[in-house]
Amino acid sequence: MLRALLLAAPGAGKGTQGQRLAEIYGVPHLATGDLLRQHVANGTELGLEAKTYMDRGELVPDKLVIDLILARLTGEEPLRGFVLDGFPRSLNQARDALEWGRVRRSTFHAVISLAVGEDELVRRLLERGRQSGRTDDNEVTIRNRLRVYDGSTRPLLDFYRSRGILVEIDGTGPVEDVTSRIRAALDRILGLPYEGTIGHLVQANPRGPGQGDVPGLLRRVAQSLADLGPVEVTGLTLDREPTETGPWYSMSVYFRRSV
Numbered sequence: 001m002l003r004a005l006l007l008a009a010p011g012a013g014k015g016t017q018g019q020r021l022a023e024i025y026g027v028p029h030l031a032t033g034d035l036l037r038q039h040v041a042n043g044t045e046l047g048l049e050a051k052t053y054m055d056r057g058e059l060v061p062d063k064l065v066i067d068l069i070l071a072r073l074t075g076e077e078p079l080r081g082f083v084l085d086g087f088p089r090s091l092n093q094a095r096d097a098l099e100w101g102r103v104r105r106s107t108f109h110a111v112i113s114l115a116v117g118e119d120e121l122v123r124r125l126l127e128r129g130r131q132s133g134r135t136d137d138n139e140v141t142i143r144n145r146l147r148v149y150d151g152s153t154r155p156l157l158d159f160y161r162s163r164g165i166l167v168e169i170d171g172t173g174p175v176e177d178v179t180s181r182i183r184a185a186l187d188r189i190l191g192l193p194y195e196g197t198i199g200h201l202v203q204a205n206p207r208g209p210g211q212g213d214v215p216g217l218l219r220r221v222a223q224s225l226a227d228l229g230p231v232e233v234t235g236l237t238l239d240r241e242p243t244e245t246g247p248w249y250s251m252s253v254y255f256r257r258s259v
């Protein structure tokens with residue numbers, strides 16, 4: 001089960017790649033920015049406090065973010081696999097994350113950094129702001145978020161490089177190409193039988209319709225295998241993660257193409 005962190009500047013594609021990787025490897029995608037925006041939208045106390053920092057492009061204080069993410073990662077049945085996006089973002093957070101990982105024997109397999117030049121980052125963020133209306137995607141806040149990234153988050157590259165788990169990926173070009181570069185690196189690290197894996201994740205939520213279920217998961221896996229053409233299945237994992245809104249099921253299928 002993959003445990004990976006995406007560590008890159010705003011606009012480098014963490015959210016997009018994080019969702020794609022989570023689907024491929026069959027693990028949840030946890031984005032602190034999304035979790036914080038949910039709190040803001042729900043008007044919670046945490047959301048109100050976080051908003052003042054987010055609007056300025058500053059980091060939300062460590063304590064708030066650590067409590068938030070800790071509630072998702074740990075708890076009675078800790079997540080064994082995940083793609084983390086946007087946490088840790090400061091050395092303090094990174095040290096805390098390493099400590100929990102050690103205690104639970106679940107440190108990161110890989111930290112993926114996506115390299116994208118600053119002009120391209122600003123261009124992408126302004127475009128996203130126009131399309132999604134994200135209030136922190138305006139030029140003044142964008143510049144500040146890039147400064148904050150350089151000052152507080154960039155030092156984490158060395159932190160993980162010195163631990164031998166940093167994977168540096170060119171984050172430019174078509175989204176699919178970036179995903180392929182990341183997958184090639186992750187599959188090597190995880191020692192998966194190449195030529196590849198497909199993974200699917202569904203939430204089986206007894207309280208809500210249309211959330212997917214195990215038969216739905218199997219149908220999606222079967223369809224993906226059918227789309228691949230003749231393959232030999234070399235491994236299979238099925239995992240269940242309980243969450244507040246019902247269990248998640250994920251399945252990964254390892255395959256080699258048979259000719």
Ligand code: AMP
Binds near residue numbers: 060145
């Ligand atoms: P993102 O969606 O990852 O760009 O995050 C949006 C905003 O949420 C950031 O500009 C920060 O204000 C806040 N944020 C997200 N993750 C963290 C974190 N790990 N530590 C502190 N602030 C964070």
